[in-house]
Amino acid sequence: MALIYSNLAKYFNQKRVLVTGHTGFKGTWLCCALKALGANVCGLSLDPYSEGGRSFFLNSDFCGQSYYCDITAPESVKAVFQEFRPDIVFHLAAQPLVIKGLKEPRGTFDVNIGGSLNVLDQVRMADYPVDLCVVTSDKVYQNTDTQSFFSETSSLGGDDPYSASKACVEIISRSYSTSISLDGHEKRIVTARAGNVFGGGDWAIDRLIPDFFRSLLKKEAMKIRMPEATRPWQFVLDAVFGYLMLMHKVGGMSGSRAGNSWCGAWNFGPDADQIISVKSMVDLFNSEVSNTVDILVEPVGKGSEKRFLGVDSTKARELLGWKQVFDIQKSVKFSVQLYMADALAVSEIMRSQIGEFAQELDS
Numbered sequence: 001m002a003l004i005y006s007n008l009a010k011y012f013n014q015k016r017v018l019v020t021g022h023t024g025f026k027g028t029w030l031c032c033a034l035k036a037l038g039a040n041v042c043g044l045s046l047d048p049y050s051e052g053g054r055s056f057f058l059n060s061d062f063c064g065q066s067y068y069c070d071i072t073a074p075e076s077v078k079a080v081f082q083e084f085r086p087d088i089v090f091h092l093a094a095q096p097l098v099i100k101g102l103k104e105p106r107g108t109f110d111v112n113i114g115g116s117l118n119v120l121d122q123v124r125m126a127d128y129p130v131d132l133c134v135v136t137s138d139k140v141y142q143n144t145d146t147q148s149f150f151s152e153t154s155s156l157g158g159d160d161p162y163s164a165s166k167a168c169v170e171i172i173s174r175s176y177s178t179s180i181s182l183d184g185h186e187k188r189i190v191t192a193r194a195g196n197v198f199g200g201g202d203w204a205i206d207r208l209i210p211d212f213f214r215s216l217l218k219k220e221a222m223k224i225r226m227p228e229a230t231r232p233w234q235f236v237l238d239a240v241f242g243y244l245m246l247m248h249k250v251g252g253m254s255g256s257r258a259g260n261s262w263c264g265a266w267n268f269g270p271d272a273d274q275i276i277s278v279k280s281m282v283d284l285f286n287s288e289v290s291n292t293v294d295i296l297v298e299p300v301g302k303g304s305e306k307r308f309l310g311v312d313s314t315k316a317r318e319l320l321g322w323k324q325v326f327d328i329q330k331s332v333k334f335s336v337q338l339y340m341a342d343a344l345a346v347s348e349i350m351r352s353q354i355g356e357f358a359q360e361l362d363s
Contacts, residue, residue: 004245004321005358011248013038018086020071020119021093022063023048025202026135029236030090031062032350033244036358040064042084044071045093061347071115081122088247089132091119094166098139099206101162112165113172120176120189129186131250133243134173138195138232138269138311139163151312152193152265170265177263188250188263194239195232195269195311199331200338200353201346202236208278212285212293213339221294227279229307234270235331237357238324242268245320266320269311274328284328288336325360 017034021027022043034041047068065084069076071093094112095101101108116134123132141150142157156171158164170191177189198209208224215222250262279295286292316322326334338349 003362004241005362008241008244008248009037011037011251012088012244015039016042016085016087018042018044018080018084018089019063020044020089020091020115022066024092024096025199025204026197026236026240027092028062028201029199029350030092030240030243032347033237033240033354035062036351036354037244042080042086043067044069044077044080046070071118072110074118074121077115077118077122081126085126085128086130088251089119089123089130090135090243090247091116091132092135093119094135095162096137097204097206098160098162101160101165105161108161109165109168112162113168116169116172120173123187123189124176124180126187131188131247132190133247133250134169134189134191135243136166136169136191136193137163138193138267138309140167140170140193141311143309145307149310149312150267152267152315174264190246190250190263191265192239192243192246193265193267193311194242195234196309197234197236197239198335199236200335200341200349208281209285209335212282215293216289216291219291221296222282223296223298224278224282225298226307227282227295227297228277230275230277230309231281232269232275232310233281233328233331234268234274234324235326235328235334237354238270238326239268241325241357241361242266242316242320242322245322246316249320266316267311267313268316268322269313270328271324272310274324275310276328284332285336288332289340325357 012034017039019027019031019041022031023045027043027045031041031043041063042065043063044067067080071077093115095108123130140156140158140163142155156167158167173189173191203210211222246266282293282295334353338346341349
């Protein structure tokens with residue numbers, strides 16, 4: 001029996017872990033998982049009360065400390081690092097939406113590149129050992145729609161501002177990791193590229209699953225840009241535990257620091273049979289709810305989105321022992337459970353889902 005979760009609990013217990021973007025979708029799930037593992041969790045993000053929309057972080061109790069500030073403000077980021085002094089940093093804070101990036105390219109580059117630079121600088125200047133995981137995207141690759149699966153050595157690119165900004169962050173992170181002096185202290189920098197992550201609690205605009213539930217609640221049809229486009233769908237906990245397993249390996253299986261061989265880029269994507277079309281994904285969610293949602297196709301301009309996206313996660317599977325735990329049907333079922341839950345039950349449901357995930361991870 002693999003004891004992956006048990007080993008993670010031993011490693012992260014009492015570790016001081018900073019999560020940027022901790023009030024976002026993946027950030028909230030990551031904080032919940034870290035707390036379950038016994039970590040001392042601190043978050044840095046914009047104030048969720050001032051952002052509008054819906055943030056399920058507001059119903060959680062996963063973070064010991066929260067700093068609400070702008071990731072693009074160097075002095076604010078510096079103050080958080082100096083006060084909290086993290087052992088491990090997960091950098092998720094970003095402008096994460098392709099459509100918003102097309103509408104606000106300058107802001108997208110400012111947040112995604114400038115914010116990442118601020119975090120990298122604080123890791124560089126820290127006077128103690130600290131490890132950093134920069135979460136980017138599966139959209140960092142130069143995608144020519146050739147049905148290819150991208151490995152970590154595939155060419156970086158990005159035809160839209162979001163994708164291009166994340167590719168830039170990959171290059172900048174590699175530069176900090178390999179060529180900039182880290183002041184003699186032991187520090188490791190890795191980047192993580194996950195597939196199309198979904199799960200309960202995501203209410204972002206212009207994302208398929210949040211749009212589905214907004215349409216369901218309003219009892220109206222949902223607009224889809226490319227129903228036949230295929231995406232590497234994966235449950236949020238598969239991605240989150242990929243990040244955790246990576247940082248465990250980076251830090252050392254028994255508390256000793258790992259070598260530089262673990263630094264660099266890592267893909268976390270689903271099994272090939274989970275790469276299904278947008279319409280098929282909507283059909284799966286419709287099969288789990290009592291009232292179905294109709295589809296209205298609203299085509300996008302030529303070249304603005306790709307029809308196929310898939311990542312090769314062989315490296316993570318072979319070297320980290322990472323795997324996809326829940327199949328797509330169970331992932332959809334768990335997502336619906338949380339979306340349809342009363343707000344007061346959200347935290348408990350998340351803990352329950354993590355508990356079941358942990359059991360299967362260790363089986």
